[in-house]
Each structure stands twice: as structure tokens, then as C-alpha cells.
Amino acid sequence: MSNEESPMPDAGSREPSTGSATLLWDRQNCVPLTRCLSEDGLVLLLTPAVVPPGSQPSTASDPFEPLGQELAKRHFKVRHVPYTKNGGLTGVHTAFIRKADVIFFVVTGPSTDNEPSQTDLADAVAEACEARPLLVVFCCHVETHEIHQYDFPTVIKATGFSVPDLRAVSSLLLDGEVASSRSTCQLPPRMTTDVPATWSVQPCDYERDLIGIHALWNDNVPRQFHLDAVVLGSLLRRDGYAMHHVVRDTPNGDVLGFCATFTTFADSKEEQLIGSVAALFVKKEFRRRGIGRKLHDEALGRLGKIGGVHRVQLGTTFPRLLYGIPVGHPDTEWFRKRGWPLDLSGPGTGHIRADWLLRFCDTPPLNLASAGLNFRPCELSDSREVLEMVARESERKHAFGWYDQYARIIDSGFIGDVILGFEGSTMVATAITYTSPAGNPTASDIPWASSIGTDVGGVTCICIKDDDPEMVNRRDTVMVRLLCACCNSLGSRGMSEAFLDGLRSNESGVETLGFRQWARYREVWHRIS
Template sequence: MSNGPSNAYNGRWYDSPESTSQKRAWAQDAPYTRENRDSIRRLVGQMLMIPLDSPTIDAYVTNMIKNHYVGGVLLSRRSMRHSVEVRGLVEDLQQAAREVGYPHPLFIAIEQENGMFAPFGNGSLGTQFPGALAVGAYRSVEILFDIAKASATELQTMSINLNLAPVLNLDDPNGGVMTSRTFGDDPVNVSRCASAITDAHRSRGMACFVKHFPAPRQGTSGILETRTLTTEPKYAPFRKAFENGVDGVFLEPTMWAIPTEQTFEGKDSPAQNLIRKHFGYEGVLVGSCDRASEKVAGVYGGELCIRGFINGCDMLIICEHPSDILDTLEEIYTAVEMRRISKAAIEQSLERIRRVKERYLSWGAAINPPAMQLTLPSLMRHHRELAYRAYEMAVTIVRNEQNILPLSKPRRSTVLRQPTGYCALFTPIAPPRYPPHEGTPPDPFEFLGKAINARGFAVNHSPYTHEGMTETHFALVKRASFIVFVCALDTDPEYPAQIAALKMLTKVRLEQPLIVVAACSPRELLWDMYLEVLICTYEYTREALDAAASAIFGDITPTGVIPFKRYKAPPLSQTPTRDMQRWEVHQWEKRRDLYASADLWKKCLGWSPKWQLDASTLSNLLDRPGHSRHFVVKDPLAHGKILGLCATYTIRAGRNLVGSLAILMVDPEFRNRGIGLALHDEAFQYMRAHPEIDNAQLGSIFPRFFPGLPEEMPPGDQEWFVRRGWMMEDTYIFDLYLDIDKWRQPEDVFGPLSNQGITFGACSPAVFEDLIQFEDKHFSTYPGWVEKYRALKDTDDIADAVLAFSNNSIVGAALVFSGVGNNQISRDIPWPRVIGDRVGGLACVGMGPEYRGRGVGAGLVCAALLELKNRGLAGCFVDWSTDRQVYESLGFETYGKYRTTAWRKV
């Protein structure tokens, strides 16, 4: 992120509208002449983008590329029929640009926010992924990262290189942005979602521009205020995006289309003053010349575009009719010649556009795009499970009075008057999301009826109109076992009629359960009336409706939360509780959080005598500057109390680092409220942003709480990690313990090994380098393993390495440690000290491959036990064993058993 100009805002007003460098450039700005008209076209054209509304390249588009050098083309739903056709269309566009000497390829853009009304992703052309509001409900940025990466991959099959998404505006009923396009009203969650999407696009080599940067409020003097910007929640997601180096940002019309007299003292526009100077952002600023902009500006055509460039836009999307576009362009060219648009401003904008294009685009890939490993249909089959999983996670049970749900088979006889009766399904008349294709019913809610029918109920499906409930509907109600009523399209003028129909239904129904499904924002349903059961799916896609049926009949356990909290004032009996809390995550600080963390550990794990940790031991494990980053959620109503803790470490594995999610715990009294999810997401966002971390593991290596999920963990807690994307394996890791005082050395261990020429002894300085070479050769791929041997020299603990020799060559090694030594392992593994003061440990036991299976391992363990016994230790702890047979044959018993999980890409 750029630091911005030298006189950036720091709490005072600006003395001048431009930086010194800008003034100097403008003073030297030489005017263009009519002889330079072709040069002007080439410069200005790169700052323009036009929409393509047909599946073919017509003369208008060809003329805009070859004669006016537009810098980008925006694809719409009407221009996309088949992925192969779109890919060919894009190649033709790029070829036309190359032929006339474009310095960089065209931006081929799309507004793909996913959800119901995105131009791509209807289940036929592209995977149907959930939109922003549903994403805000399931609150898992790792799933969102996977979705955004999958969506970007599918777009790349059509050679699309720029996505104009996501929307970073907070949900506001009066804000002008549809609720379904926002992630909710929590700026922290919106920032996390935006970071996940932009990171995913960047990982796929695709640019993305976020939107829509809002204008600040006006002060009493009419001047736009900037004093309190840092504290306004609506700017927090954009500030975070700027810090992450987002490629570009769309501006609200009130940021760039306003008349000059409404700018800062008639000199600086909001874009120049706020974004460039206040936030120090140097990416691409984009405006869209559409009806909304014309309404704000009071002008249209060329004058609107001119105002956009004067007020700081680097690019404009011109939505003019082809018959009017030439007049608009001529007005822009004349404004450049007359110096209304400065040459210096044009050059600065072109430089910002050039940086983005050089980062993501190349002529080689544009003209001859690389072959995709999988075609779009193959990718859609591959991504289908991810999409369904995300929709299921988004389903939110807002109310479930009298525990009516789930309507599982065993409960139907107790919940329903007629367990074998039928379901009355009432749905609104909703427009099709896409042009109908084969297999798509004209009524999208038929999918819900079929899903209910598949669970063993006959369904009487009766749509209702703006006229509300009729006698036909009332007749169905009287004979129904239960009723499902669906609301949708909260932005539709007829939505109030849906609410009125629902109110009427609540009055005329008998005693049947009424299940209300909000296939849109549920805001109006929260407090306006009493509803026994309210389920939110936020969309009426097939996947969302299938997920709703699964939740109703108990096939899934809904985990979604309402993604906004600005409800109408509820009755006193329905005052919002902590369940509606949006949790802010803080970075762990030792001075502030250590003792509260120890209290949380005791509360979460104090039930087991094996896992007791005091504050001092916890400090040794958590306080690892440079190799750790921990996060906490605090109770806003109790000073200093920690409700959740997540500890992460990094460890070297080859050329890159592995991130470890070492521990995640939440106060038992505050679980199932989103605290664990907030911590989990924050940890993954940190690891994803780290330039050297490629993979993440659940558990940790050094230092270590647990190497995996403890077997004692309740199944529900293990399932929680599975829903977060962790893949459980069928293997286990074991910690073992041996009482040395009761141990007797086996008589048949050293004799046979001595006959083979195998001897044992402690390491000495003379053979230390040989030891390191042996470990490097055989165990360099084991994270942290070789480093523990190397560290012996620095701590003067070389004798802690017990070696096996054959003909004076090292063939095996093991590390022993105790609490009184300097060996780092004694600080990395806390459980020997928990067992007792005179307990040592054994770690990093390994032999050369040709000596495995010959008893060398058992001999090495016995030699290590004798060493610990000679040091006066009473017990031996062995950590991280995947094969416990050797140890059990020598008398060890299992201390801890842990389920392993597969490493995952971040």
C-alpha cells in the first residue's frame, strides 16, 4: 500500500488541493491540438470500458476498439450463452486490440458477485454459488476463499481477467444497495469476506475491483467532513482493502458525479481528497456512467464523463446507447484539448491502469490462452459439492418455538395432527433468475415442493399473488398437516403484499405448524409478527431451497446466523441477547491476556487431570516472538475476561513454512455463538496473508499442545472442524508414558544387536557434525526435526542425543530431555512436567532405512531409558508416535490419542 502524498491527512484540514508534484506537472502541462486527435483517442480510450450486450461482436464494438481504443469490455448475461463461445469471443476481442497496437490486452470484465442474479453461475453456465448475504450468514472465510477461487477458475475458462466484485458496503435499509448484495452490517465480518475473495482472485491471477466507496456526509457548512472518517464503520472494509493492496475500487456516484461547487472548497473532489490523500490509496478508481450517475449529476453523456475524469476517476464504464456514444466521445476529446481534463491527470490514471494490467495480463495469454486442465462442465461437477455445502451452512433457524423442527420421522406423530397428511406450500410469483433452459421449471419454487415430497409428504403447491390469500388457499389450509410459506424478493414493490398475506395466514390457520421460509432478507419478519418457525435461506436458488428442506426434516443441522443486527426495536420480551453479538477478534498480548488465558484453559480443559496447565507453563508455550500469532475474543461486558483463544505457530518445512492451528478453545458457556468461527477465520486470514505459508495443519509440532484432535474431544466438537473444511484421516498419533522406577531392562535387546555390531552411546562433540549429516539425509522433510538436533550445540546439550552406531557410523538417534536441562524440547512439550517433577522425555527417534525392522529402534529406546534413569528421572514421556508397538513391548502405556487431519492449502 502506498503511503500517499507527503501532506496526507493527519487530523487537520488541507492547506491546498494538490500535492507539490501535481502542481509542478500541471504547470508544465502542454495543451493538445486537433492534430493530436488520434493520440488523444489512444490515451482516453484506455480509460474507458464499454458493455457488451450480445453474444457476437457487432460493428459498434469493433469500431470502439479499432478507432477509439477502449481499454476494456464488460460482459453481461446477454453476451454469455456457452463457455466455448465466450472464450472464442474474447479471443477475437483481444486479437482486434492487438492488431491496432494496444500496449496491453483488454480488460475482459464481469460483475460476478455470485448469488441469484449474477450474470454467470446458473447451474447450467457456471456453478451456482451463494451470494453475499448467504455468505455473511455462514461466516466461514475459508469456505468463501474456496468458493471465490473456484468461481475465478470457472471465469478463467472463458478468458475473463477482471471481476468487478465484491460489494463492501454495509447493509443499510436506506443505503441504496440491495441487502442481498451485502455481507451484512458487521464491518469486521465484511472486511474478512472481502479479504478472502481478493486473496482468492489474486491466487488465481485475476484482478478484482471492490465497490462502492461511499461519500462522506456533509457538514453544516456544506463542506464534506473528513474529521471522523477513521471511526465510521462504513469505511472500515474499504480501509482494510486498501491496506491489502486491492487493485481497484468503484465509487458511488456521489463521490465523482457531483458538481464542482460541491467538492472541497471547489478544488478537490471527494475521490481526490478522501481516497488519494486521506487513505493514501494509489489503485484504480472507477465510475459507471449510468442512470444513477445521471440522476446525481443532473447531466448526461459527455459532460457526465468529463466530470468523472475531473473528479478523480481513472476509468469510466460508459453505458451510452451506440447511437449516442460517438457524440459523448467527441465531447471528451474536446475537453482534453481545452485542458478541462489535464494531461498530467490522464498520465497518472494511465500509470495506475498500466500497473494492474502488467500484473495480471499478457499478450501471450490473451491471444493464445493456456489450455485449462478441466473444462467448465468438469469444473462444475467438481465444485457442486462445495456449493451445496455452503448453502447448507448458510441456512439460519431464527425461531423454532416449541421445538417444532426438525420434522424427522420419529417426531412427526408428536408434532403433526396428521403425520401422513400433506403439506400446503404457498410461494410468491418470482421472476426467473435466468432465461429458462432444459430441465428448469418455470416456477423456481417447484424445487422446494419436490424436496418436501421426497421426504414422504404429498405437497399441494399454490402460488399467491399481490392480491394475497384467496378461498383456494384457505381450503388447502384446513386439510393440511403443516404449512410452508415462502417470502422472496424483499426489494420488489409487491413484497409488502407478501407480508400482508402471511399475517392473514397466521389468523386463519388452525393448529398446524406454520413454517416460514425467508428466501431473501428476513428483516421485516423479525419483529412485525409472532412466528413459530422462521428459516432463512436468503435466496431461492435450487441449492438454497434444497438446503431449507434438509433443515426442516433434520437432514442437516443449521449453523447460519443472521448477518445483520439493525433490527427494529423489539418488544421487551424479545430483547436481543448475546446470541446476536458480532465478535471482534484481538491479537493476543502476554501482559494483558496471559492470566485470563490460563483461566479459560482451566474452564475448557480443567476436567481432565492430564491437561492441567498453569500460567507459567502457558506463557512458555504462547510467548514465542517471531514464530507465533495468537488471537482472542473478549467479553465486552466483563473487563479482561477472554471468551475464546486461538493459538497459531509457524514452522519451517523445506523452503516454505507450515502454519499450525495449535489450539482453539471457547468458554463452554458461550459456545455456538460464532466465537470459535470468528477466531478460526482470523487465524486463516493471517496464514493466508503470510507470504511463506503454503499449508496449514490442525495441531502443532513445536511447540505443542496437541498433535491432532484429542480422542476425548466430544464428537460434536470434532464435527465442527470438519464443517470448517478439515479432512479427518483414519490414522492416529499417540503420546506414551513409562514409569522408569518399575521398568526392567529386557534381557534380549542388546545381546542380538551387539552380535550385529550395533552399539549405543551419548553424542560427543567429535561426532556431532556426523549426527547432523545423518539427520539431514534421512529426516530433513520432517518439520522441526533436524532443527532440534542442531539446537543442542547452542545450548551445550550435545549429550542429550543418544546414538546407535554400526562400525563407528551413526545409524540411529534419539533425543532425551528433562525439565532441568536447556534442551528446547522441554519447553515445547508441557505434559512431562504435568505428570511430575522427575519426568523426562524421549523425542525424534529415528533410524536409517536399512536398519529398520532389525531391533535397532527397541535398543535405542532402551539406551535412552537407561540414560534417563542414570540422571535420576522416574518417568519417561514419548510424544508423537504413529507406531506404538515397539514402545508397548517395552512397557509404555498410552497417555494421549489424537485423530490426525490432512494438511490443507491456505
């Protein structure tokens, strides 16, 4: 990275004979680094472009190379990227931050009247780090009360940035102590839980773990996905289909990490299964210690040993917790590093799907001609044709779990909640509608409509036969009229809003009716050979 300004001598660049480093506070509990950094973790070192002690600008080398070299001796991957005071936080820095597991930001002096503040820039870096650990190292004289104006989670203070100072800093980071006898090191009180050499992954015990799992869920998902503990428990307890794992705190048994997995039949043949990594959460103060990776690897290993599982996805089919990994999720890069395809647009490789919501009073007035289409509730005599169409279309469109949903509805007393569309006498579309707590089995698998409001009904598993050359109407034409019929059905049952799950994010027919996107996900899965 090229400098945008010439390096200038900096305050704090005096060369002491011995180094000094002090840990002022560590709210992340990540010193020494083994607490938050795995063996293959990436360290990003952001340092200012300054002149080392006793050097001239024309012949100056980077004074922070010794710090990077000391860190690298412990086999950590270190990326050293300088910054300039006037250049600030650039796109290059942001790209490196997103790839890193731990970020160090070095401050070498206070701001002057004519230049930006390095501390303000450190504050901007803190925002860019999101959930990643940030350690700010002040290599200069600064009063502690001045640092407290910022909410830096971990702060180290050194007398300068001479080689002895930087060695003292690295010793503190790596060992939790400073090698120099004249140095000071004020470590904060340790957390009660020691970091074990290997985390023990255990089967989930609902009675014992549900309170902790519920707290983890609500702490780790956006507010719109918060669930009541009873509802979450009912979604997780699926005997024969669910296999959940936890990592517990050794002294007190508290849940530190949780991974939920399910299996469901892929299609009507009941030969192949879909494995789902439905949720993977780690308690915030215990992240970056290998718990998530241990749970992830254990879950995939167990799913891979189940006969018939040929595909594993991030997110769930049914029960529908999260359709995929939410767009903008702070740990997207973590999953990408573990081989999940997130950057393409095809099925299962990061394609964007969306949940949609419509208030019926917001529906624009539409004068829709029938287009030769008619809609009605499903009857028992339609069952075979419906299941055959759903089996064919869901397999063709990778719509996992749809066949099971239709089969359950048809076998229940709610067959009339399935809405059918016909072009003449040919069935061309189906959809499942549901309300809660009416007893419709689909309502027990998709919690989001009822979590939004008691007057919100749902529409799911929309199946349109759009590959038939004999069809007159296009998909969008059928979609709009099918949704109108579904909303009319829900309205007749006292609903005032409709929730659609897992549709394409660019579904134009949905937008025509006034639906707005409620959540966006990346559809991600991969095959198991």
C-alpha cells in the same frame, strides 16, 4: 426414515383456536436462534410419529411440517427426522446429530405403562448432543417440576402441536416473542453482552489476556492437558514465532475466544515455513455465534499472507501444545466442515498419532541381543552427521521442526542428551532425551513430561534411517534398543518414567517395552497453494 410402529393419537393433540408457547428457561442463552446459529448453520428437528389433530392414522400427514417450514423461512438449513417411541435413538439419529449445529427435540405426551418415555429419550439425545445446543419442546400438558427432574438446558412449552401452536413456537425461536396476543412468552434475563453484528478479532495482549486464556484452555481440554498459567504463558510467548488472536467482551474486556498460531521452519533449508493452528477455544456460553469461525478464518488468512508458509496444521510442531486434534474431540465435525481432512489414514489426513508413557518398574524383563547395534551419547564431532541425517529423514517423513530441535540441543550445553545408535560404524538412529528443570531447551518446548511428574523424563524426535538397503536390522529392532538406551540414560538422571510424543499409534516396538498410550491425536494439515 421408516416408522417402526403405526402412529397413534397422542395426548396434547387438541386443536386450539390460538397458539401458545412459553420459554420456561434458556441456560444456553440461544433464544432467539440468532444467538447460537450462524447463517449457514444446520438445524435438526427430531419429532415423534404421531397423528395430527382431527386426522385418522390411515390418512395422517406429519403434523410437524409447519414448524420446519416456519424455521426454513429464515434461511436456516432444516433437517426433519422423525422418531418412534419404541424405536428410540438409532444410528441414523446419531449421525444427523453429529452433523447438526442446533437440535430440537419435540415431546408430545407423557409415557404410559406400556411404552417408553419420550422424555427419557430426550435425555439420551442430550448426551449424544455433547456440546451442541439442545432445545426440548414440550407440546403437551406437563408440570414444570416434572421437567426439572431432567437437566435440559433450554425448554419450551406449548399447549399442543396444532398449526397455531407450532407457529407460536417458531415465532418464539426466531424472534424471542410469540405473535399471538393470547400467547405467553417468559424470556429469561439477558446476558450482559449483546451479540455484535461482527466480532472484532484483536491481537493477544499477554499481560491483559493470559488469565482469561488460561481459564479457556483448562475449560476446553481434557484434564490430562491442564497446565499451570505460568507454563502456558511460557509456551505461548514466542517472540517472532507466535501470532495469537482474541475476541473480547465489549463491556468488560473478558476473553470470549482465543486462537493460538505459530510458525516454524519446515526443514534445514530455512526456506519454507509450517503454520500451526495450535489452539482454538470459545467460552462455552458464547459458542455457536460465529466467534470460532471468525477466529479460524482470521488465523488462516494471516498465516497465508506470511511468505514461505506452504503448509498449515491443526496442532503444533514446537512448542508442542497438542500434537493434533485429540481423538474424540467434540468439535471434530466443526473442523471437518471447514475443509480439514480428518477421515483418511495418510500423513496429514487424519492419521492417528499417540503420546506414550512408561514406568520403568513396569518394563518387562528383556534379554535383547545387541543385533550388532551400539548406542552412546552424542559428541561434538558427531554434530554434522547428526544434522545431515535428521534433515534428510525429517523431510522424508514430514517430521516438521525436528531439525530446529537438534540444532538447538547441539548449540547448547546438552549435546550429550542426544542418544545415537550405530550399526557397526554407520549411524542409523538418533533421539533427544530431556528432563526438567535441567535447562535442556527441548524441555521448554514439550510440557507434558514435567506436568505428569517431576520424575518423568522425555524422549522426542526419534529418527531412524529405515530406508537404507544396506541396513541389516528392521525398524522395530532398532526402535526397541534405541528406547532402552534412552530410558537407561533418563534413569541415570533420576527419572522413573519416560514420555514419548507424537509416535505412530501402532508402534509395535514401543508396546514391546511396556509403554502405554497416554493421548491420541489426528494428524491434520493441508497445503497452501
